Amino acid sequence: xxxxxxxxxxxxxxxxxxxxxxxxxxxxxxxxxxxxxxxxxxxxxxxxxxxxxxxxxxxxxxxxxxxxxxxxxxxxxxxxxxxxxxxxxxxxxxxxxxxxxxxxxxxxxxxxxxxxxxxxxxxxxxxxxxxxxxxxxxxxxxxxxxxxxxxxxxxxxxxxxxxxxxxxxxxxxxxxxxxxxxxxxxxxxxxxxxxxxxxxxxxxxxxxxxxxxxxxxxxxxxxxxxxxxxxxxxxxxxxxxxxxxxxxxxxxxxxxxxxxxxxxxxxxxxxxxxxxxxxxxxxxxxxxxxxxxxxxxxxxxxxxxxxxxxxxxxxxx
Amino acid sequence: xxxxxxxxxxxxxxxxxxxxxxxxxxxxxxxxxxxxxxxxxxxxxxxxxxxxxxxxxxxxxxxxxxxxxxxxxxxxxxxxxxxxxxxxxxxxxxxxxxxxxxxxxxxxxxxxxxxxxxxxxxxxxxxxxxxxxxxxxxxxxxxxxxxxxxxxxxxxxxxxxxxxxxxxxxxxxxxxxxxxxxxxxxxxxxxxxxxxxxxxxxxxxxxxxxxxxxxxxxxxxxxxxxxxxxxxxxxxxxxxxxxxxxxxxxxxxxxxxxxxxxxxxxxxxxxxxxxxxxxxxxxxxxxxxxxxxxxxxxxxxxxxxxxxxxxxxxxxxxxxxxxxxxxxxxxxxxxxxxxxxxxxxxxxxxxxxxxxxxxxxxxxxxxxxxxxxxxxxxxxxxxxxxxxxxxxxxxxxxxxxxxxxxxxxxxxxxxxxxxxxxxxxxxxxxxxxxxxxxxxxxxxxxxxxxxxxxxxxxxxxxxxxxxxxxxxxxxxxxxxxxxxxxxxxxxxxxxxxxxx
Numbered sequence: 001x002x003x004x005x006x007x008x009x010x011x012x013x014x015x016x017x018x019x020x021x022x023x024x025x026x027x028x029x030x031x032x033x034x035x036x037x038x039x040x041x042x043x044x045x046x047x048x049x050x051x052x053x054x055x056x057x058x059x060x061x062x063x064x065x066x067x068x069x070x071x072x073x074x075x076x077x078x079x080x081x082x083x084x085x086x087x088x089x090x091x092x093x094x095x096x097x098x099x100x101x102x103x104x105x106x107x108x109x110x111x112x113x114x115x116x117x118x119x120x121x122x123x124x125x126x127x128x129x130x131x132x133x134x135x136x137x138x139x140x141x142x143x144x145x146x147x148x149x150x151x152x153x154x155x156x157x158x159x160x161x162x163x164x165x166x167x168x169x170x171x172x173x174x175x176x177x178x179x180x181x182x183x184x185x186x187x188x189x190x191x192x193x194x195x196x197x198x199x200x201x202x203x204x205x206x207x208x209x210x211x212x213x214x215x216x217x218x219x220x221x222x223x224x225x226x227x228x229x230x231x232x233x234x235x236x237x238x239x240x241x242x243x244x245x246x247x248x249x250x251x252x253x254x255x256x257x258x259x260x261x262x263x264x265x266x267x268x269x270x271x272x273x274x275x276x277x278x279x280x281x282x283x284x285x286x287x288x289x290x291x292x293x294x295x296x297x298x299x300x301x302x303x304x305x306x307x308x309x310x311x312x313x314x315x316x317x
Numbered sequence: 318x319x320x321x322x323x324x325x326x327x328x329x330x331x332x333x334x335x336x337x338x339x340x341x342x343x344x345x346x347x348x349x350x351x352x353x354x355x356x357x358x359x360x361x362x363x364x365x366x367x368x369x370x371x372x373x374x375x376x377x378x379x380x381x382x383x384x385x386x387x388x389x390x391x392x393x394x395x396x397x398x399x400x401x402x403x404x405x406x407x408x409x410x411x412x413x414x415x416x417x418x419x420x421x422x423x424x425x426x427x428x429x430x431x432x433x434x435x436x437x438x439x440x441x442x443x444x445x446x447x448x449x450x451x452x453x454x455x456x457x458x459x460x461x462x463x464x465x466x467x468x469x470x471x472x473x474x475x476x477x478x479x480x481x482x483x484x485x486x487x488x489x490x491x492x493x494x495x496x497x498x499x500x501x502x503x504x505x506x507x508x509x510x511x512x513x514x515x516x517x518x519x520x521x522x523x524x525x526x527x528x529x530x531x532x533x534x535x536x537x538x539x540x541x542x543x544x545x546x547x548x549x550x551x552x553x554x555x556x557x558x559x560x561x562x563x564x565x566x567x568x569x570x571x572x573x574x575x576x577x578x579x580x581x582x583x584x585x586x587x588x589x590x591x592x593x594x595x596x597x598x599x600x601x602x603x604x605x606x607x608x609x610x611x612x613x614x615x616x617x618x619x620x621x622x623x624x625x626x627x628x629x630x631x632x633x634x635x636x637x638x639x640x641x642x643x644x645x646x647x648x649x650x651x652x653x654x655x656x657x658x659x660x661x662x663x664x665x666x667x668x669x670x671x672x673x674x675x676x677x678x679x680x681x682x683x684x685x686x687x688x689x690x691x692x693x694x695x696x697x698x699x700x701x702x703x704x705x706x707x708x709x710x711x712x713x714x715x716x717x718x719x720x721x722x723x724x725x726x727x728x729x730x731x732x733x734x735x736x737x738x739x740x741x742x743x744x745x746x747x748x749x750x751x752x753x754x755x756x757x758x759x760x761x762x763x764x765x766x767x768x769x770x771x772x773x774x775x776x777x778x779x780x781x782x783x784x785x786x787x788x789x790x791x792x793x794x795x796x797x798x799x800x801x802x803x804x805x806x807x808x809x810x811x812x813x814x815x816x817x
Contacts, residue, residue: 047653049653050363050653050656053364054367072727074497075516079512083512109504154776182770182773182774184770185766188641191642192640193457193458195454196453196454198774210641210661210663211641211663213663286656286657286659
């Protein structure tokens with residue numbers, strides 16, 4: 001019996017440690033009076049997580065309160081967004097993910113949240129979406145790729161998500177070529193598969209930029225609205241004559257209904273954090289992602305537009 | 318040559334060496350505590366490395382990774398509770414050795430096997446990374462699917478005494494691994510609308526639950542039946558056995574075999590050290606003239622598992638450095654740290670920053686040496702744990718397991734952990750193989766992913782496989798192993814029947 005008692009005591013101790021680490025209840029006064037939780041839609045250790053941690057550090061300096069990073073990975077940010085939607089709109093819980101969590105996935109997966117359940121705050125970087133192939137592939141530009149596809153009876157395409165799959169399939173349909181979409185987990189795996197010529201082409205959200213060499217990958221087209229700085233010779237889809245593009249961002253959001261004064265304070269602090277030296281250096285110089293910081297209004301408009309587009313794209317089926 | 322010297326002088330500063338030592342010690346201690354593991358240590362450590370010089374940062378993280386290879390064996394050997402799936406095969410003979418009063422000898426075996434395996438695979442990395450990186454490039458989805466098939470078939474040899482129960486457990490493992498969002502279609506599987514389940518049952522919750530906490534629950538049930546130790550009696554419990562030069566000679570061929578297996582597995586991104594540990598163990602048992610001694614405290618069993626899972630650590634850097642592809646989660650996190658410091662691993666790294674590469678190699682070898690030396694002390698210290706009565710240890714382990722999962726995942730996953738531990742407990746009581754359960758859980762989803770991709774690539778044409786000779790080779794191997802296993806199983810059943 002004593003043993004069971006001991007386990008009970010040990011468990012109690014563990015639980016009290018756990019609860020003690022939760023922020024104390026809000027005290028009335030000037031926001032922020034207690035630590036802020038930044039939920040991150042990616043697992044610890046990757047590029048996106050690192051970026052979020054640097055933003056958290058800069059935000060901490062701006063607000064004078066600790067910013068606790070809490071990784072809630074899963075489902076392309078859906079887990080994080082679901083929890084964020086349920087959190088109190090008091091400025092003490094904010095979330096970091098990519099915009100597709102809000103403007104894409106709700107139309108594909110059954111999410112508990114809708115795009116207008118959040119206050120959109122700022123973006124930190126623009127992703128560098130591109131269609132890539134292995135350096136040893138027998139085609140080097142968009143036209144040659146289409147010819148190759150017609151000759152071979154189709155292409156295999158490494159896709160990162162249902163959204164990227166749908167995007168590629170629409171363009172393939174327009175060109176009347178067959179593509180076989182192979183779902184791949186993570187951008188790095190896509191690169192490995194195209195570098196080894198196991199897949200003809202693949203979608204990269206920017207990781208490919210470190211592999212632009214003769215044993216790595218080459219870019220066939222920029223999928224963002226404009227050309228990508230690291231591949232100035234690869235035309236964007238718009239230049240190639242398609243009425244499509246896929247620009248996307250790493251961004252921050254809060255539950256809907258932040259009080260106006262807190263919201264103003266938070267947006268200002270986040271803006272400063274997102275443009276801080278450390279964050280800019282990581283994005284521009286190390287990740288090679290432009291440090292694009294959209295305002296709440298610009299970001300909200302972007303998400304509304306993309307949501308409408310995706311609702312149309314995926315609603316038809 | 319100049320570059321090698323530059324690299325060496327860059328690595329051999331006092332700060333760097335101190336960070337490597339610190340990393341190794343942290344890795345050893347975190348990994349030795351059941352339920353915590355060196356991966357958690359690496360994840361926590363990454364943000365601190367932002368402020369270090371690149372070589373110090375990498376040395377620190379690599380040190381943790383290396384320390385983890387020997388620490389992981391401690392709780393497996395002393396308590397029968399592997400802190401992570403890769404040390405599972407270490408329990409097979411490590412724990413029986415502890416029961417026979419050979420705990421210290423088992424720990425030393427694990428220590429020397431791990432360090433030797435790790436060092437040899439580092440040397441392979443340093444001298445033949447470039448040719449071996451070809452292996453990673455040749456492994457497309459069809460090849461991955463067929464290699465995992467071979468691993469599954471070989472490991473099926475571990476199903477235990479009842480084939481049916483072993484298979485049921487394996488399928489339960491597969492079932493648990495299915496929970497979560499399917500990455501291809503974003504469809505939810507078995508989540509019952511719970512958002513926290515979208516990411517699936519994490520490896521921490523499943524691994525620690527079934528392997529460590531499940532075993533602890535079983536020991537709690539039996540603890541009352543164990544003879545009570547008086548305090549002074551406890552002090553006289555044998556730490557047991559000396560590890561002799563003769564022991565090292567006995568296990569050396571086993572270490573070499575396991576290192577070979579572990580290095581190959583490590584060079585292929587994505588398979589991981591758990592499979593290596595099991596494969597190394599199975600191979601050693603197959604090669605042994607006395608396979609019946611395995612599972613009863615055979616020193617070679619401990620060496621086989623530990624050398625194999627540790628050699629994966631060095632070899633994982635082969636695809637990481639030569640292609641920029643991380644081989645496992647730890648390597649992926651270390652890759653993140655590389656990027657923070659503005660280093661992009663890949664073929665160009667060797668030509669653009671040769672100093673850094675040689676500094677990195679130097680840091681790895683220093684890490685091996687530190688691991689060897691500090692391990693002499695720490696493993697001796699850890700061995701004393703068995704002098705503490707179980708009734709004191711068990712509550713500590715329970716707390717460590719639960720807090721470990723909360724730190725690594727979330728409070729929600731602590732409940733999952735308790736659920737998985739209960740499952741692990743009943744599997745032990747009812748004699749279902751928790752080993753096949755964990756293998757199904759770990760390798761099942763990898764196989765599913767690669768196989769699904771292969772089907773799409775083949776476009777419904779079975780003849781497509783003929784264009785992938787490497788995949789054909791592996792499938793052929795899987796079939797051969799399967800037949801060998803079936804024949805052996807039938808023979809052992811016959812002898813068992815005759816014995817009755």
